[in-house]
Amino acid sequence: MSARDDVLNRVRAALGRPGAGTTASGVVGTAPHLDEVPREYRTSGEHPPGSPEVLDQLVDRLVDYRAHVHRTTAADLPAAIATLVTELSGSRAGPGAPEPDNSRAPELSGPRAGSGAPEPDNSRGVRVVVPAGIDDGWLAALPDGTDVVRDSRERPLTAAELDATDAVVTAARIAISETGTIVLDGEPDQGRRAVSLVPDVHLCVVRADQTVQTVPEAVRLLGEHPDRPQTWISGPSATSDIELDRVEGVHGPRTLHVLLVAAPAR
Amino acid sequence: MSTFLGLPGLRRRVDDGAPDPLPEEPFGAVPHPQEPLRWGEAFPAAAKQTLANDQLRRNLGHATQVIRTKRAVVVDEVPDWEALRDAGSAVKQQVMARLPELLTQLEENVVARGGVVHWARDAAEANRIVADIAKAEGADEVVKVKSMATQEIGLNEALAAEGIAAVETDLAELIVQLADDMPSHILVPAIHRNRSEIRDIFLARMGDAPPDLSDVPRELAMAARAHLRRKFLSAKVAVSGANFAVADSGTLAVVESEGNGRMCLTLPSTLVTVMGIEKLVPTFDDLEVFLQLLPRSSTGERMNPYTSLWTGVTPGDGPSSFHLVLLDNGRTDVLADEVGRSALHCIRCSACLNVCPVYERVGGHAYGSVYPGPIGAILTPQLTASSGGVSGHQDPNASLPYASTLCGACYEVCPVKIDIPSILVDLRAREVDADRSRRGVDPWAAAMKAASWVMSDGGRFALAGRAATLASGLGGGDHAVSHAPPPVSAWTRSRDLPVPAGRTFRQWWAGRPPVAPDEPPTGLAEPADVPEAER
Numbered sequence: 137m138s139a140r141d142d143v144l145n146r147v148r149a150a151l152g153r154p155g156a157g158t159t160a161s162g163v164v165g166t167a168p169h170l171d172e173v174p175r176e177y178r179t180s181g182e183h184p185p186g187s188p189e190v191l192d193q194l195v196d197r198l199v200d201y202r203a204h205v206h207r208t209t210a211a212d213l214p215a216a217i218a219t220l221v222t223e224l225s226g227s228r229a230g231p232g233a234p235e236p237d238n239s240r241a242p243e244l245s246g247p248r249a250g251s252g253a254p255e256p257d258n259s260r261g262v263r264v265v266v267p268a269g270i271d272d273g274w275l276a277a278l279p280d281g282t283d284v285v286r287d288s289r290e291r292p293l294t295a296a297e298l299d300a301t302d303a304v305v306t307a308a309r310i311a312i313s314e315t316g317t318i319v320l321d322g323e324p325d326q327g328r329r330a331v332s333l334v335p336d337v338h339l340c341v342v343r344a345d346q347t348v349q350t351v352p353e354a355v356r357l358l359g360e361h362p363d364r365p366q367t368w369i370s371g372p373s374a375t376s377d378i379e380l381d382r383v384e385g386v387h388g389p390r391t392l393h394v395l396l397v398a399a400p401a402r
Numbered sequence: 403m404s405t406f407l408g409l410p411g412l413r414r415r416v417d418d419g420a421p422d423p424l425p426e427e428p429f430g431a432v433p434h435p436q437e438p439l440r441w442g443e444a445f446p447a448a449a450k451q452t453l454a455n456d457q458l459r460r461n462l463g464h465a466t467q468v469i470r471t472k473r474a475v476v477v478d479e480v481p482d483w484e485a486l487r488d489a490g491s492a493v494k495q496q497v498m499a500r501l502p503e504l505l506t507q508l509e510e511n512v513v514a515r516g517g518v519v520h521w522a523r524d525a526a527e528a529n530r531i532v533a534d535i536a537k538a539e540g541a542d543e544v545v546k547v548k549s550m551a552t553q554e555i556g557l558n559e560a561l562a563a564e565g566i567a568a569v570e571t572d573l574a575e576l577i578v579q580l581a582d583d584m585p586s587h588i589l590v591p592a593i594h595r596n597r598s599e600i601r602d603i604f605l606a607r608m609g610d611a612p613p614d615l616s617d618v619p620r621e622l623a624m625a626a627r628a629h630l631r632r633k634f635l636s637a638k639v640a641v642s643g644a645n646f647a648v649a650d651s652g653t654l655a656v657v658e659s660e661g662n663g664r665m666c667l668t669l670p671s672t673l674v675t676v677m678g679i680e681k682l683v684p685t686f687d688d689l690e691v692f693l694q695l696l697p698r699s700s701t702g703e704r705m706n707p708y709t710s711l712w713t714g715v716t717p718g719d720g721p722s723s724f725h726l727v728l729l730d731n732g733r734t735d736v737l738a739d740e741v742g743r744s745a746l747h748c749i750r751c752s753a754c755l756n757v758c759p760v761y762e763r764v765g766g767h768a769y770g771s772v773y774p775g776p777i778g779a780i781l782t783p784q785l786t787a788s789s790g791g792v793s794g795h796q797d798p799n800a801s802l803p804y805a806s807t808l809c810g811a812c813y814e815v816c817p818v819k820i821d822i823p824s825i826l827v828d829l830r831a832r833e834v835d836a837d838r839s840r841r842g843v844d845p846w847a848a849a850m851k852a853a854s855w856v857m858s859d860g861g862r863f864a865l866a867g868r869a870a871t872l873a874s875g876l877g878g879g880d881h882a883v884s885h886a887p888p889p890v891s892a893w894t895r896s897r898d899l900p901v902p903a904g905r906t907f908r909q910w911w912a913g914r915p916p917v918a919p920d921e922p923p924t925g926l927a928e929p930a931d932v933p934e935a936e937r
Binding site: 138139140142143144146147148149150151153159160161163164165166167168170171172173174175177178179197201288289290292295296299312315316317322328329330333334351352354355356358359362363364365366367368369370371372373374375376377378379380386387388389 | 461464465468469481482485486488489492493495496498499501502505506515520521522523524527571572573574577590592593596597600619620622623626627630631634635648651652653659660661662664665667668669679686687689690691693694697701703704705706707708709710711712713714716717718719720728730732734735737738739740743787
């Protein structure tokens with residue numbers, strides 16, 4: 137008998153179903169009784185998506201996890217992105233420059249230490265990777281000399297090429313205020329999963345109307361396309377493995393900037 | 403958030419000519435077990451050893467207290483927490499009842515999206531499948547996401563035997579692997595190590611650790627980042643576990659913090675996920691319950707930094723080849739047990755470890771299983787039932803259900819409401835029953851029988867009470883006997899025995915002053931009834 141049939145038969149035997157033999161230790165179980173699943177929990181928050189309360193809560197939770205939040209408008213977004221990219225170029229300017237991160241201890245090594253990639257070439261501009269489907273208007277104010285690289289499923293960069301970029305700019309699918317979470321679902325404006333993972337700095341653009349209060353509100357929207365690869369991001373990567381002392385920035389982007397774009401005034 | 407053990411490439415092999423490695427082991431490693439679910443001595447002996455380790459107790463006491471507090475704060479801010487627990491518990495119950503249908507539904511959906519599904523009856527079969535996939539890809543090294551399932555089957559050792567090095571990429575697992583140690587906690591496996599020990603381990607074993615490495619956690623984490631980054635960028639095969647698998651969509655979920663999970667799940671061209679058959683949820687929407695329950699219970703965060711969800715293969719994004727290994731390894735025996743089956747509801751959050759007064763003092767190694775703490779005490783003996791667990795006192799795992807005070811804290815914090823104390827009591831009863839039938843003369847049974855004879859007759863009981871008062875002169879100023887001769891020493895070895903009172907209740911009752919008939923009756927146990935000298 138195949139392992140598949142064997143395991144399935146053992147499961148059936150464990151549940152007391154007839155004709156399935158026994159479990160590995162020769163047991164036949166009983167059918168569990170089945171209760172309805174009580175769903176008394178909240179499936180939406182008291183505040184509507186994009187409301188001031190929800191936005192304030194999102195900012196509070198993101199900051200709590202040491203993400204950097206920048207509240208802006210659609211009109212000011214390109215300038216806000218340009219400012220952050222310019223700051224990046226400053227931080228790359230020379231040895232000993234501070235890491236673009238709120239580290240609480242002296243930094244040991246450069247942003248890409250040990251990666252095998254060449255040392256940053258400070259003569260070139262900042263290299264920013266963007267998913268091919270991003271709104272080009274967001275990049276309109278980038279300083280001269282910024283090296284913008286596009287990535288798509290059809291024309292993907294290699295991991296080594298991504299490792300040689302300084303930052304990534306993406307859109308988002310949805311944000312959850314109660315947990316300070318941003319979800320990307322791999323669509324063309326958010327890019328392949330590797331794109332928002334390998335670069336050391338992630339600039340993520342979230343529209344106010346994409347922000348919901350609760351996890352169920354987000355899951356139900358994401359459930360419309362469960363087959364899309366999703367990445368849920370709550371602050372920069374972190375570890376508490378050493379004496380439970382939280383250290384932000386391990387393998388994922390060590391710095392997360394969230395650009396929260398207000399809804400246009402009516 | 404999902405786990406494992408040692409780096410095979412670094413572990414000294416028999417064939418490299420090294421002398422017996424254990425005596426020169428500098429980090430006090432636990433010898434590596436043949437069976438990840440049954441190693442070392444039985445709990446009472448193992449606990450005695452770990453209790454003597456002051457460093458371990460300090461580290462653990464601090465760690466469990468910190469996580470307990472964090473968890474309490476973030477659970478308190480969720481107004482519908484109890485409703486979420488009720489839903490989580492009921493969903494898991496549904497999963498168990500409909501497991502055959504849900505498993506085949508999951509299989510169909512994963513295959514429809516380009517994945518390959520394998521089934522494994524036991525650890526050896528699962529290890530074989532993973533090794534064959536790695537070999538077919540020509541890989542002599544695989545990167546691993548922390549996973550309890552692969553730890554349970556001893557995957558790293560099995561791969562090492564085939565010449566394939568499994569590299570743990572979770573920081574704590576890396577520490578454990580480099581030290582040639584065993585994990586001691588489900589969530590934070592290196593919690594028994596402090597920062598200076600970790601620095602020493604990195605300096606001695608990591609190869610590319612900076613020589614001036616300090617013991618600041620941030621520096622240590624950055625050294626690990628640099629060490630692993632090269633491996634992430636070049637690995638061809640990754641191995642992970644799964645926190646959840648959605649039957650109605652074929653979606654897999656891995657919940658983590660550091661980004662090592664995302665690296666493994668995204669960059670290599672081949673991904674193998676090993677998952678226990680119980681980790682299913684029926685629908686995608688059910689994730690809305692568990693993605694709230696798990697992070698708050700586990701790390702005490704509102705949400706963990708990264709959660710990855712994927713369904714089969716997405717052309718152009720992530721691995722081009724995806725294998726799912728569905729693992730039994732004793733789970734169907736647990737499922738067959740009417741009382742114990744709810745242990746399979748566990749989502750591996752480890753909240754029960756952090757609140758357990760026993761775990762907090764003895765640590766994870768005393769349990770002799772990759773599943774320590776209260777959940778380990780009910781899961782381990784059941785998983786090994788077919789190979790001797792819960793079958794009598796000869797099995798080291800049979801003592802695990804006694805590794806508890808039955809205080810019930812584990813049940814209170816369990817996000818899926820597993821009634822751990824009731825299962826512990828049930829398992830204890832079974833162990834006693836199993837032993838009853840095979841022992842010849844049982845002193846415990848004889849003592850109980852004698853007590854029953856004494857207590858069944860008022861005269862005999864009174865006589866026994868008066869006899870006990872003769873012992874009232876024993877003991878010190880604290881009215882306790884700490885060292886008694888056999889057979890009472892069986893009790894006093896680990897606890898004090900209170901000194902019996904100078905007279906029995908019956909003697910006191912008979913000697914109390916008569917109550918005047920017109921006085922309103924006062925409570926019999928009213929202290930006012932007792933003469934001052936008696937109080």
